[in-house]
Amino acid sequence: MKSRWILSLGLLFGAAAAHAAGYVNLGKTGEDVLKECNPDNSPSVAKCRVQSLPGSNNYTLVGSRSTPIVKNDVTVGTLYDKVWRHKTRPNRYVFGMKVTMNSNQWDPTGLSFNVNDLARRLRPNAFARAAYYLDGSSKALIAVGRTGLGLNEYDEEQPERDNTWVDFRVDANAAEPSGSSSASSPWVLVRTRAPAGYEVHPFGVRILNSDFPNPSSSVDVFVPGFQPNGVPPPDDDDDDDEGDED
């Protein structure tokens, strides 16, 4: 009897470890770039999920803004962007964002704007841990990883690693052509190191709509967003690794 209890407890903890709630380490090396969170949108799956903003203790909100998402001169939604700073370790920040979309027509197809990925830049040598908070969204974070490539932008099973980006795979749409719709994404969060603080970069956030049979139909929109200072220009990287310590 006692051994059965121990086995049951072991299985329980094992399962919990495999699907741990809260922030996941995105790492900086290896081909396993995208980490699955809740690809089937199952309420029982807690991996990557936190229950409040920003989902880590001892952080204080230091920045908050919103900006319209405009494509083809049509406002298709709003980006909400926040940044928190650690109270005692001031180089640590959490950058969080979510979108709320509308059903305005923005191209000749008449379909509403679909968001498949939300991405932002990071300092490539700093650690990155990611999570999400549903906050009313009916669709969980699907996956997250350090890459600049979103849905249908790569041919292999995993996208190419690019530690200057963190990409969150979501599914936000005010009027899905089929299936259920969630106009809002969850809050998608990344905890990282930013010794030089942060800025609002004019192209700080990438919003990707790429679920098309013709890959050339993919659309991305860049909007201003918070970004750690010290992010290198595109295609520029250095090797000054800062370790994985949070």
Add this chain to the structure above:
Amino acid sequence: MKLGHWKSMLVSGAVAALCGVPAAQAGWVTVSDSGTPVLSNCNPKPFTTPTPSACLLTGNTLPIAIGPNAILVSSNSATIFANGVDVGTLYDRVYCYGTGGVCATSGTNFRKYTIATRVQLKPGAWNGHSNESFEVNDLIRRIVSGVTTESGYWMGPPAAACGSTTTTDPDCGLANMKWVEYTGKTQYGLNDALVGTRDNNYIDHRNDANADDPDGVSSKWSAWVVARQTCSFGLESGQMAFSIKLWEGGEESQDHYTQWMSGYRCKTSP
């Protein structure tokens, strides 16, 4: 004529023969409504000099180039915003044909319209992928399907008649050594996965406009690209949304990008 000119003309002629496109014809070309090729050759890269006459319209002004007896019906300009950045200006015009400043009310020119499009672009970064400036590889716009369409382009006026590659005046702007390469009924431009696929609801002009082109030859002005049709039901009143598509096809590895803009178009029903 230099040997290089002969070689390029021979190559162009061979390509045209292979594609079943008539060799250089003067001015307007009638683009195909069925079969292949969808795109007609104008002056494909590598550019041929002297400029082939196919699609090429000439004159001191746009109305003269598309004339005779062209009359401006409507005109508009609009800022092109990409990711909130002002990357240039789109010019959109419609001309009819008539006499005494009045569009024809009968005869072959009745409800015959030329829609004209050009862009003037600015240098500078406009997205988070690179610091490259905005490039337009294809100017694509809605037309009426099932109606014969003539297509052409006008580079701008000669220098003696105000032509300038640096001016900001759309009537004097001269496209800098970037001729229209192809034209045809499709909405899929350079390097699109469906490039060259027929869509008779659209007319495409392949034209490499970029104020800071990585290829080393920058032209902030596109040519004025024009398409002429008889619109049985006349014109829509005012500009219609999503009528003009500006396509960046990544000629120098830039990202694919579509910008839809409002534009004039024919009615498709009474």
